[in-house]
Amino acid sequence: MRCAQVYRWQITMDAGVVLRDRRLKTRDGLFIHLRDDVREGWGEISPLPGFSVESLEEATAAACGWAREWRAGYGDLLPGLPSVDFGISCALAELRGSLPQAADYRAAILCTGDPDELFAALAAMLGEKVAKMKVGLYEAVRDGMVANLLLEAMPDLRLRLDANRAWTPLKAQQFAKYVNPDYRDRIAFLEEPCKTRDDSRAFARETGIAIAWDESLRDADFTFEREEGVRAVVIKPTLTGSLEKVQAQVTAATQLGMTAVISSSIESSLGLTQLARIAAWLTPETIPGLDTLSLMQAQLVRRWPDSPLPCHSVETLEALL
Numbered sequence: 001m002r003c004a005q006v007y008r009w010q011i012t013m014d015a016g017v018v019l020r021d022r023r024l025k026t027r028d029g030l031f032i033h034l035r036d037d038v039r040e041g042w043g044e045i046s047p048l049p050g051f052s053v054e055s056l057e058e059a060t061a062a063a064c065g066w067a068r069e070w071r072a073g074y075g076d077l078l079p080g081l082p083s084v085d086f087g088i089s090c091a092l093a094e095l096r097g098s099l100p101q102a103a104d105y106r107a108a109i110l111c112t113g114d115p116d117e118l119f120a121a122l123a124a125m126l127g128e129k130v131a132k133m134k135v136g137l138y139e140a141v142r143d144g145m146v147a148n149l150l151l152e153a154m155p156d157l158r159l160r161l162d163a164n165r166a167w168t169p170l171k172a173q174q175f176a177k178y179v180n181p182d183y184r185d186r187i188a189f190l191e192e193p194c195k196t197r198d199d200s201r202a203f204a205r206e207t208g209i210a211i212a213w214d215e216s217l218r219d220a221d222f223t224f225e226r227e228e229g230v231r232a233v234v235i236k237p238t239l240t241g242s243l244e245k246v247q248a249q250v251t252a253a254t255q256l257g258m259t260a261v262i263s264s265s266i267e268s269s270l271g272l273t274q275l276a277r278i279a280a281w282l283t284p285e286t287i288p289g290l291d292t293l294s295l296m297q298a299q300l301v302r303r304w305p306d307s308p309l310p311c312h313s314v315e316t317l318e319a320l321l
């Protein structure tokens with residue numbers, strides 16, 4: 001006997017969370033819960049404003065429509081909206097027992113560039129010291145100085161940087177000018193430095209700073225290729241689609257010698273714990289980019305280990321079916 005439910009939720013974000021130049025005051029999304037006799041599975045469907053192509057309203061209609069089909073015995077085809085396909089495929093994988101339980105709860109520490117704050121967080125980090133810092137919000141010279149300071153102050157630090165395509169070639173060069181060439185190999189990668197892929201490729205060649213594709217994976221003309229200076233791809237499953245599609249992208253990148261990084265789209269604790277399991281399963285050698293729970297004021301249904309945030313149960317959520 002099949003049962004299906006779709007829950008809508010809203011989490012208040014900490015002050016100051018900015019996405020694509022707009023303040024994110026709340027994170028809104030859905031959970032899908034499937035039961036088939038004694039087996040059950042959960043999935044998160046939370047399109048990210050400014051990054052997802054689908055709206056929450058479109059995702060809600062698609063998720064509810066699919067859930068009604070599935071509980072009536074159909075639902076073999078996924079709706080085709082990335083966040084919905086991802087959430088449904090996770091719920092089906094849990095129900096079928098094909099999403100491993102083992103999780104990689106390590107995370108590249110999201111940092112603001114405050115050395116003291118980062119010092120403390122890295123000191124507590126076991127194993128590889130990896131942090132991620134957003135650049136491109138302030139002057140490129142400042143970003144270069146801050147990155148250089150962190151790398152100089154912490155010799156065992158590897159930095160992931162992310163410009164979200166903010167820079168012109170000139171701004172990118174201004175950034176690089178302030179990063180000591182001796183430290184550049186400890187920049188694990190700089191995600192999307194420039195507005196175009198060609199400018200980003202030129203930046204990598206000219207500066208020796210490795211880059212990574214993130215937004216580019218969702219460009220219609222994107223293909224996985226071995227390219228000079230392109231060291232990694234950042235895969236955001238909520239923006240990608242089904243688990244099968246995520247697995248195919250990890251395989252394509254790995255076969256080309258690139259690092260595949262499973263990254264958050266600022267999901268709830270339920271979604272983040274599933275991403276931690278996906279990372280352990282598909283990218284066991286790579287620290288995932290999942291350090292976004294601290295941007296939120298609560299957890300939902302499933303806890304992230306050691307998070308002090310209150311966790312609200314499913315009974316507090318709005319059932320839509």
Ligand SMILES: O=C(O)CCC(=O)C1=CC=C[C@@H](O)[C@@H]1C(=O)O
Nearest residue numbers: 108132263264265266289290291
């Ligand atoms: O990748 C990580 O380490 C954390 C997630 C992260 O950096 C992002 C999530 C969503 C949008 C952006 O703010 C940013 C990114 O572009 O990678």
Ligand SMILES: [Mg+2]
Nearest residue numbers: 162191214234
């Ligand atoms: Mg990015």
